[in-house]
Amino acid sequence: MKKALYLAAFLALTSALAGAVLAGVNSLTAPIINDRAIAAVKATLQEFFPQADEFSELDFEDETGLITNVYQAKDAGYAYNVKVQGYKDVITFVVAFSEDAEIVGFKITFINDTPGIGSRVGEDEFSNGVIGKGSTDAIATLSGATVSSSSVVKGINAAKAHFNAMKGIKDDGTSVPDPVEPVITLGEPVVIVSDATATSPAEILEKTTDGNITTYRVSAKGYAVLEDEYSEDPKPNVYVIKIDDTANTVVSVAYETFSDTENIGDKTDSETFLKQFEGLSLSDATASVDVVTGATYTSISAARALRAVVESR
Amino acid sequence: MKKFFTGLILDNPVFGLFLGICSTLAITINLNNALGMGVSVILILIASNVIISAIRKITPDEIRIPVYIVVIATLVKAVELLIKAYAPAIDVALGVFIPLIVVNCIILGRAEAFASKNGMLASAWDGFTMGVGYILGLVVMSLIREILATGIVEMVNPFNDALIFSVRLVPAEFSISMFSQPVGAFLTFAVIAAGVAAFRDKVEAQTKKEAK
Numbered sequence: 001m002k003k004a005l006y007l008a009a010f011l012a013l014t015s016a017l018a019g020a021v022l023a024g025v026n027s028l029t030a031p032i033i034n035d036r037a038i039a040a041v042k043a044t045l046q047e048f049f050p051q052a053d054e055f056s057e058l059d060f061e062d063e064t065g066l067i068t069n070v071y072q073a074k075d076a077g078y079a080y081n082v083k084v085q086g087y088k089d090v091i092t093f094v095v096a097f098s099e100d101a102e103i104v105g106f107k108i109t110f111i112n113d114t115p116g117i118g119s120r121v122g123e124d125e126f127s128n129g130v131i132g133k134g135s136t137d138a139i140a141t142l143s144g145a146t147v148s149s150s151s152v153v154k155g156i157n158a159a160k161a162h163f164n165a166m167k168g169i170k171d172d173g174t175s176v177p178d179p180v181e182p183v184i185t186l187g188e189p190v191v192i193v194s195d196a197t198a199t200s201p202a203e204i205l206e207k208t209t210d211g212n213i214t215t216y217r218v219s220a221k222g223y224a225v226l227e228d229e230y231s232e233d234p235k236p237n238v239y240v241i242k243i244d245d246t247a248n249t250v251v252s253v254a255y256e257t258f259s260d261t262e263n264i265g266d267k268t269d270s271e272t273f274l275k276q277f278e279g280l281s282l283s284d285a286t287a288s289v290d291v292v293t294g295a296t297y298t299s300i301s302a303a304r305a306l307r308a309v310v311e312s313r
Numbered sequence: 314m315k316k317f318f319t320g321l322i323l324d325n326p327v328f329g330l331f332l333g334i335c336s337t338l339a340i341t342i343n344l345n346n347a348l349g350m351g352v353s354v355i356l357i358l359i360a361s362n363v364i365i366s367a368i369r370k371i372t373p374d375e376i377r378i379p380v381y382i383v384v385i386a387t388l389v390k391a392v393e394l395l396i397k398a399y400a401p402a403i404d405v406a407l408g409v410f411i412p413l414i415v416v417n418c419i420i421l422g423r424a425e426a427f428a429s430k431n432g433m434l435a436s437a438w439d440g441f442t443m444g445v446g447y448i449l450g451l452v453v454m455s456l457i458r459e460i461l462a463t464g465i466v467e468m469v470n471p472f473n474d475a476l477i478f479s480v481r482l483v484p485a486e487f488s489i490s491m492f493s494q495p496v497g498a499f500l501t502f503a504v505i506a507a508g509v510a511a512f513r514d515k516v517e518a519q520t521k522k523e524a525k
Contacts, residue, residue, distance in 0.1 A: 006373070007373055007375060007376050010371075010372075010373055010376065010380070011376055011379055011380065011383075014380050014383050014384070015383055018383050018384070018386070018387035021387055021391065022387055022390055022391060022394075025390075025391040025394050025395065026394060028398075029394040029395060029397065029398035029399075032398040032399070033394070033397045033398050036397075036398070036401050
């Protein structure tokens with residue numbers, strides 16, 4: 001008994017000494033470690049709060065476990081480091097709220113999801129729908145990148161919940177997200193009548209004339225047909241092209257059937273792209289339209305459809 | 314002196330005694346990591362050997378292992394905090410392998426096998442030689458892997474991230490990036506361990522011959 005007590009006392013003494021040593025080292029290093037942790041994110045924080053000059057890290061409680069750090073920019077607002085599970089890897093981002101409960105900053109710091117799909121949460125398309133929102137507004141996910149964007153939205157919601165709780169703001173959860181408009185940017189021009197578009201010509205299905213307007217239904221191979229192993233049952237895109245016979249110009253180009261990849265090829269089914277065709281002269285050998293960036297093949301198929309019309313006349 | 318070097322190779326903790334291999338395989342991606350890890354281990358090893366040797370007469374035999382663990386864990390935690398504060402680059406590169414020095418068998422192994430039976434000075438020397446052997450093992454492994462994987466040997470000052478030197482030994486198109494992966498670690502380790510074993514056979518054959 002006496003022996004056991006001695007052993008326990010010895011071990012307790014050793015541990016107490018060890019604890020004292022560690023407490024000493026910790027008090028020496030803790031401020032430096034804290035400064036370093038802030039320094040790593042300071043550039044990002046400064047970007048969100050350009051007028052703030054004092055940043056500190058806060059202790060916090062978060063039931064979701066998604067928030068990794070909370071920073072306070074003195075008199076300017078709060079920023080959250082958030083880590084969520086994306087489609088195939090974690091996504092980390094920083095989201096910042098101003099003192100008047102507006103999201104003033106959103107920046108992805110790590111993402112490894114599919115380029116062109118999940119990676120869209122890192123682009124303006126998504127962040128434009130985040131920045132400027134209030135702390136009780138709902139955030140829209142991206143269709144076509146649902147997994148990546150909903151997990152980021154979940155992370156933003158965790159940050160919003162923490163911010164609202166801290167500020168005493170009540171979120172009644174009735175806010176409805178504004179839908180995200182896909183961002184359509186135009187790229188290289190494609191000449192309607194050119195050698196480059198001579199492969200896989202389009203096929204005119206039907207031609208009807210009504211007064212001086214001739215309407216063509218044209219089938220053109222899109223991305224799904226060109227890459228036949230890509231799709232089980234590849235179908236061409238079908239366009240309806242209206243031509244003004246007197247002026248020999250294009251009145252309109254529209255989709256009848258779209259068969260390419262959703263959320264990618266269908267960016268061509270937009271006013272930005274299709275409006276380019278209006279008024280093009282069929283006798284102009286250099287007439288061209290700009291392809292939609294990220295939907296080059298589908299854009300070219302629309303140009304091929306018009307080319308088939310030009311050649312048939 | 315010849316004995317010191319033979320001992321460094323034959324009793325090398327990594328390739329001769331196969332101690333502390335886990336961290337060796339994991340962190341020998343480049344020279345910087347190897348030196349950071351090696352220096353951390355040698356400091357902890359010397360300190361733990363000295364402390365354990367100093368308290369060897371008052372430590373009750375029944376609870377010596379828990380006491381050693383407390384001593385080692387305290388030292389490792391202290392070194393971890395110091396690295397986090399003053400050499401964050403090493404902390405980022407080595408990550409969890411710094412706290413895992415606690416379970417590096419070289420340290421507990423030397424505490425039990427040597428420091429608990431010998432004086433402080435001898436224990437410090439033992440810690441130093443074992444640590445040098447460990448660093449040697451790490452440096453050899455990391456040099457081979459870094460040169461094969463990237464073709465460059467590089468050293469960075471861990472305290473301010475300034476580049477000390479960077480030499481390209483192999484053109485970029487001949488680098489084998491596999492060697493920065495775990496498989497490269499196993500291959501390199503096996504080849505070196507086989508070399509050490511061959512050297513041991515040769516030395517043993519020679520001693521036998523001299524004995525006859």
